[in-house]
Amino acid sequence: MKPTFISRIISSSFLVAGAAVILLPFVWMLSLAFKPRDEIFSTSIQLLPSRLEWSNFIFALTETNIPLFLWNGTVVVLGILVFQVMFAVPCAYALTQRRFLARKLIFGLVMIALMVPFHVTAIPIFLGFAQVGILNTYWALILPFIPTAFGIFLFRQFFAQLPSDLFDAARVDGLSETAIVWRIAFPLALPAATAFAIFSVTTHWNDLFWPMIATTDPNLATPPRGILYFRDEESGDNVGPLMAAAFIVTAPLVILFLMAQRKFIQGLASGGIKG
Amino acid sequence: MSSIMELRDVTRCFDSNTVLDHVSIKVEQGSFTALLGASGCGKSTSLRIMAGLDRPTSGEVLLNGRDVRGQNAYERNVAMVFQSYALYPHLTVAQNIALPLTMRHLSNLGRMPLLGSFVPGATEARRTIMNKVVDAAKSLGLEELLDRKPGSLSGGQKQRVALGRALVRDPALFLLDEPLSNLDARLRIRMRSEISSLHRLTGKAFVYVTHDQTEAMAMADQIVVMIGGQVAQAGSPRDLYERPVHRDVAAFIGHNAINFLEPGDGINVGDSIVGLRPEDLTPNTAGSLSAKLEASEYLGSEIMLSLRSRRGTEFRAIAPGDYIVPTIGSDIRLAYEPQRVHLFDAVTGKRKSGVKHEAVT
Numbered sequence: 149m150k151p152t153f154i155s156r157i158i159s160s161s162f163l164v165a166g167a168a169v170i171l172l173p174f175v176w177m178l179s180l181a182f183k184p185r186d187e188i189f190s191t192s193i194q195l196l197p198s199r200l201e202w203s204n205f206i207f208a209l210t211e212t213n214i215p216l217f218l219w220n221g222t223v224v225v226l227g228i229l230v231f232q233v234m235f236a237v238p239c240a241y242a243l244t245q246r247r248f249l250a251r252k253l254i255f256g257l258v259m260i261a262l263m264v265p266f267h268v269t270a271i272p273i274f275l276g277f278a279q280v281g282i283l284n285t286y287w288a289l290i291l292p293f294i295p296t297a298f299g300i301f302l303f304r305q306f307f308a309q310l311p312s313d314l315f316d317a318a319r320v321d322g323l324s325e326t327a328i329v330w331r332i333a334f335p336l337a338l339p340a341a342t343a344f345a346i347f348s349v350t351t352h353w354n355d356l357f358w359p360m361i362a363t364t365d366p367n368l369a370t371p372p373r374g375i376l377y378f379r380d381e382e383s384g385d386n387v388g389p390l391m392a393a394a395f396i397v398t399a400p401l402v403i404l405f406l407m408a409q410r411k412f413i414q415g416l417a418s419g420g421i422k423g
Numbered sequence: 424m425s426s427i428m429e430l431r432d433v434t435r436c437f438d439s440n441t442v443l444d445h446v447s448i449k450v451e452q453g454s455f456t457a458l459l460g461a462s463g464c465g466k467s468t469s470l471r472i473m474a475g476l477d478r479p480t481s482g483e484v485l486l487n488g489r490d491v492r493g494q495n496a497y498e499r500n501v502a503m504v505f506q507s508y509a510l511y512p513h514l515t516v517a518q519n520i521a522l523p524l525t526m527r528h529l530s531n532l533g534r535m536p537l538l539g540s541f542v543p544g545a546t547e548a549r550r551t552i553m554n555k556v557v558d559a560a561k562s563l564g565l566e567e568l569l570d571r572k573p574g575s576l577s578g579g580q581k582q583r584v585a586l587g588r589a590l591v592r593d594p595a596l597f598l599l600d601e602p603l604s605n606l607d608a609r610l611r612i613r614m615r616s617e618i619s620s621l622h623r624l625t626g627k628a629f630v631y632v633t634h635d636q637t638e639a640m641a642m643a644d645q646i647v648v649m650i651g652g653q654v655a656q657a658g659s660p661r662d663l664y665e666r667p668v669h670r671d672v673a674a675f676i677g678h679n680a681i682n683f684l685e686p687g688d689g690i691n692v693g694d695s696i697v698g699l700r701p702e703d704l705t706p707n708t709a710g711s712l713s714a715k716l717e718a719s720e721y722l723g724s725e726i727m728l729s730l731r732s733r734r735g736t737e738f739r740a741i742a743p744g745d746y747i748v749p750t751i752g753s754d755i756r757l758a759y760e761p762q763r764v765h766l767f768d769a770v771t772g773k774r775k776s777g778v779k780h781e782a783v784t
Contacts, residue, residue, distance in 0.1 A: 317509035
C-alpha cells in the first residue's frame with residue numbers, strides 16, 4: 149500500500165511529538181545553561197534566554213573540576229573500549245571460524261553471561277578488588293567491563309556471515325590466525341565495531357553505579373559522579389553552571405553519535421558484504 | 424616426470440561420515456589434473472587436503488615426494504583459487520594481489536602503514552612487490568583496475584584478480600576450486616582458455632575441481648572421476664571417454680548422456696548392460712537395432728532423436744543435419760559400430776572386458 153499524503157502527515161506528526169517529548173529536557177538544559185542567573189528562577193516560562201550568558205560555561209570550565217572529570221571519563225571509556233575490542237574480536241573469530249572442543253558450550257556460556265545483569269556481579273567484584281587493593285584506581289573502573297558478552301555476541305553474529313573461503317584464502321596467503329583477525333576480519337567488521345563502540349562508550353560514560361562503588365577519590369570521578377559533587381558542594385543552588393556542565397558532559401556523546409550514525413545503523417542492520 | 428602432489432590412501436571422516444574413502448591421486452609435474460564429480464563426492468575435500476586447509480584422518484600427503492601432513496597451506500607454498508573468489512573486500516585490487524607477497528617479504532614492523540617506511544629494506548621490498556603485482560596484473564589485463572575495490576568489479580574481473588593473487592607468488596602448485604562456476608556461459612568459455620594459457624605460461628601443475636565434464640575434458644590432461652568419496656577412474660580424457668571402467672563414469676563423461684540398454688532392448692550380450700553413446704548411434708535402414716521415434720530436435724549440424732525400444736526404455740541417437748526425419752511414432756532402424764559398444768555388469772556396474780564384440784547381435 150502506498151502511503152497517502154494524509155497518513156504521512158499523521159505519522160510524521162506522531163514522530164515529531166515523540167521527538168519533542170524526548171528532546172524537551174535537553175532543550176531546557178541548553179536554555180538554562182545560557183540564561184543569566186535572574187532569568188532561571190523567574191515565574192514565567194521562557195524558552196529562549198534574553199541574552200546569551202557565557203559566564204555559566206566559563207564558571208564550569210575554570211572554577212570547577214569539570215575538565216578533570218572529562219579527562220577521567222575519556223581515559224576510562226577509551227580504556228574499556230580498547231580492551232573490550234582487543235579481547236572480544238579474537239574470541240568472536242574463534243567462536244565462528246575455528247573448530248575446537250566445547251565450542252558450542254562456550255558460546256552457550258557467553259549467551260548466559262549476556263543475561264546476567266552487572267549489578268549481580270558488582271559486589272563480588274568489589275570484594276575481589278578490595279582484596280587485591282586496586283579500588284580507587286583507573287583499573288578498578290576499567291577491568292570489570294573488559295570481558296563483554298555483548299561484544300563477543302555482536303562480533304560473532306557478524307563473523308558468522310562472512311564466507312569461510314575468505315579466511316581459507318588468507319591462510320593460503322600466509323596470514324597467521326592472529327593476522328587474519330586484525331588484517332581481514334576486524335576491518336570487515338568495522339560497521340559492527342562502530343555500533344559496539346557507541347554502545348560501550350555511552351554506557352560507561354553515563355555509568356554512575358560502578359564509579360560510585362569502586363572509587364571514592366574525587367580526582368578519579370567520571371563525569372556523572374563529577375556532576376554529583378558539583379551540585380552538592382561547589383555551586384550549591386547555582387543551576388546555570390550546573391546545566392552548563394551537564395551540557396559539556398553530554399555534548400561529546402551526541403557529537404560522537406552524529407558522526408558515526410550511518411555506520412551505526414549499518415552495523416545494527418548487519419551490513420552484508422559480498423565477496 | 425615425477426609427481427608433484429600425491430594423495431596416498433587418504434581417508435577423511437567428519438564425525439561418523441566418511442567423505443573420502445581410501446583415495447589415491449597422483450598429480451604429475453606440470454600437468455593439468457581435473458577432479459571431476461557430482462557435488463558431495465569429496466573432490467573439494469581432496470583439494471583442501473592438498474592445500475593443507477584440511478587434514479586427512481589417515482593416509483599420506485606427499486608434495487615433491489616429501490610428507491607434508493604437518494605443514495600448513497603457506498608452508499607448502501600452494502596457491503588456491505576459490506569458487507567465491509574470496510577477495511578481501513576492504514582491500515584494493517593491488518593490495519589483494521600483493522597480500523601474499525607482503526606477508527612473505529615484510530616483517531611485522533615493516534607492514535605497519537607509516538612506521539614501515541623506516542624499517543631497513545622495507546622500501547625496497549615494497550618496490551619489488553609493486554613491480555610483481557603490476558606484472559601479474561598486466562598478464563591478466565587488470566592494470567586499469569588496480570585501485571578499485573572488489574565490490575565494483577564484474578564476476579570475470581574478480582576471477583582474474585583471484586588468479587593474479589595466485590600467480591604473483593610463484594607457487595609450487597595451483598589449486599582451483601570450481602573457479603568458473605559463478606560465471607555466465609560465454610565468459611566461462613573465455614576464462615577456460617585463459618586458464619589453459621596460464622597453465623602453459625607458468626608450466627606449473629594445476630589441480631582443477633569441477634562438476635562440469637566439458638571443462639574437465641577441454642582443459643585437463645588427466646581427469647580423476649570421483650564418485651561417493653572414492654576415485655572411480657583416473658586417466659586421460661580419451662581414456663575416460665573410450666574405456667570407462669564403470670557405468671557411473673560412462674554416465675558422467677561425454678557431452679551427450681550415454682544410453683544404457685538392458686537385455687531385451689535390442690542389443691543382447693548375455694545379461695550385460697549395454698552402454699552406447701548417442702553420437703555412436705545413427706539411423707540406417709540396414710541397421711540392426713529398431714526403435715520407435717518419439718521426438719526430434721533439430722540443432723543445425725545434427726538432429727537429436729528421442730527413441731523408445733520395444734521394451735519401453737528411452738534412449739537417444741544423433742542423426743546428421745541433413746537427415747530427413749520420418750513421422751513421429753514410426754519405427755526406424757539404427758546402426759552402430761560394434762567396437763563402440765561398452766558392456767557393464769548388470770549387478771556391479773563394472774566394465775566387462777574381454778567380451779568379443781562379434782558376439783554382439
